[in-house]
Amino acid sequence: MATVPTPASASSSADRGIGPLLRGWREQRRVSQLELALRAGSSARHISFIETGRSRPSEEMVLRLAEHLDIPVRERNSLLLAAGYAPHYPETPLDDPAMEALREGLERLIQGYEPYPAFVVDATYNVVAANRGIAMLFNDLPEHLLTPPLNALRLTLHPQGLAPRIRNLRAWRGHLLDQMERDIALRRSDALRALYEEVAAYPYPSPEGDPSPESGEGPGEPFAFALPMQIEHDGRVLSFISSISTFNTPMDVTVAELAIETLLPADPATGKYLQSLMS
Numbered sequence: 001m002a003t004v005p006t007p008a009s010a011s012s013s014a015d016r017g018i019g020p021l022l023r024g025w026r027e028q029r030r031v032s033q034l035e036l037a038l039r040a041g042s043s044a045r046h047i048s049f050i051e052t053g054r055s056r057p058s059e060e061m062v063l064r065l066a067e068h069l070d071i072p073v074r075e076r077n078s079l080l081l082a083a084g085y086a087p088h089y090p091e092t093p094l095d096d097p098a099m100e101a102l103r104e105g106l107e108r109l110i111q112g113y114e115p116y117p118a119f120v121v122d123a124t125y126n127v128v129a130a131n132r133g134i135a136m137l138f139n140d141l142p143e144h145l146l147t148p149p150l151n152a153l154r155l156t157l158h159p160q161g162l163a164p165r166i167r168n169l170r171a172w173r174g175h176l177l178d179q180m181e182r183d184i185a186l187r188r189s190d191a192l193r194a195l196y197e198e199v200a201a202y203p204y205p206s207p208e209g210d211p212s213p214e215s216g217e218g219p220g221e222p223f224a225f226a227l228p229m230q231i232e233h234d235g236r237v238l239s240f241i242s243s244i245s246t247f248n249t250p251m252d253v254t255v256a257e258l259a260i261e262t263l264l265p266a267d268p269a270t271g272k273y274l275q276s277l278m279s
Contacts, residue, residue, distance in 0.1 A: 017053055017082055017083075018050065018056075018057065018062065018079055018082040018083040019050060019051045019052055019053045020051075021078065021079055021082050022047075022050060022051055022065060022079065023051040025066075025069050025071055025075075026047075026051075026069060028185070029069050029070065031069065032044075033047040033048055033051075036065065036068060036069070039068040040061070040064045040065050040068050041064075042061070047065075056083060056084065057083060059080065059083070059085045059088075062076075062079050062080055062083050062085065063076065063080075063088060065079075066079055072186060072187055072256065072257075073089045073250055073251075073252075073253050073256035073257075074089075074091075074123075074187070074253045074256070074257070075187070075188065076088065076089065077089055077253070089251060089252060089253050089256075090252055090253070091252065091253035091254055092252050092254050092255075093254065094122075094128055094254055094258075099254075102255065103129075106120050106129050106258075106260070107129060109260065110129060110130065110131040110260070110262075111131050111132075113131060113133070113262055114131050114132055114133055114278060115132070115133055115274040115275055115277055115278035116133050116262065116263055116264060116265065116271075116274060117130075117131065117133030117134045117136070117137060117240070117262070117263040118130070118131050118133060118134065118260065118261065118262040118263070119131065119134045119152065119260075119261055120258055120259070120260050120261075121152050121258070121259050121261065122254075122257055122258060123187065123189065123191075123192065123257035124151070124189070124191050124192055124195055125151055125152045125153045125154075125195065126149040126150065126151050126152075127149070127150040127151070127152055127155075128258070130150075132278075133263070133274065136233075136277065137162065137231070137233065138150075138155060138162075141155065141160070141161055141162070142160050145158060145160060145161050151195070152261075153176060153180070153195060153199050154195075154198070154199060156172075156176065157173060157176065157199045157202050157204070158199075158202055159202055159203055159204065162231060163202070163204055165231050165232040165233070166229060166230065166231050166232075167230040167231065167232060167237060168227075168228070168229070168230050169204055170204075171227060172227070172229050172230075173204060175227055176199075177196070177199075177200055180192065180195070180196045180199075181196070184196060225241075226241045226242075226266075227241075228240060228241055228266040229241075229242065229263070236269075236273065238265075238270045238273065238274075239265065239266035239267050239270050240263035240264060240265065240266055240270065241263070241264045241265075241266045242261060242262070242263055242264075243261070243262050243263075243264060244259050244260070244261050245259065245260045245261075245262075246258070246259050246260075
């Protein structure tokens with residue numbers, strides 16, 4: 001059943017009060033007190049009083065400020081707790097019966113994308129669903145990496161994972177680590193920080209000809225429209241462009257933290273090869 005989240009930082013957030021938390025998010029978003037007040041239909045004086053602890057905002061005001069600062073759903077609950085209110089957004093396990101329609105919809109979506117790879121990850125990049133295209137890329141990895149929960153970043157960057165087969169590893173690794181850094185700044189997650197420190201410490205080769213992150217080129221030809229992942233598979237090089245989708249206006253922490261990643265063939269040869277595997 002749906003549960004009300006009680007994050008480890010909840011008690012410390014409540015002890016600190018909403019003021020420092022709100023100010024931290026506002027400064028991270030580079031929004032002035034006046035600009036935030038105009039967005040939220042308040043006054044700069046009121047925002048200042050909230051941040052200094054001289055005024056306690058209403059529950060509605062907390063949610064309104066969080067919306068205008070684009071604060072993640074989980075962190076909105078922390079703001080509410082810090083202001084003395086109950087969390088507003090439930091956190092329902094993905095295997096809960098209430099999530100059946102969502103699970104079925106995700107499965108249909110990624111299966112419909114076949115033969116191209118597609119998968120769904122949670123907030124710490126654990127794979128919660130994947131199609132046969134992804135299974136094709138992962139099928140010969142060592143068992144210890146395929147033991148649940150599968151982690152997309154660990155599978156990709158581990159020296160016994162996909163990393164040795166990625167032709168432009170330096171560029172692709174840099175892209176993934178940059179993406180994780182942005183997620184850490186947004187979510188302020190200790191678990192995500194720990195995962196980043198783990199995968200960033202993995203040794204990785206620097207094969208001759210591996211392009212720099214700035215070049216946006218792989219071995220062969222430039223891809224001006226997006227950085228591809230170029231990976232060796234069964235004696236050939238496959239090229240993919242990554243796209244990530246999330247849910248609009250989520251009302252549950254679990255749903256808010258799900259992401260659907262699809263790998264689009266970056267050249268005709270990759271597309272034809274994948275089509276031949278499924279024929």
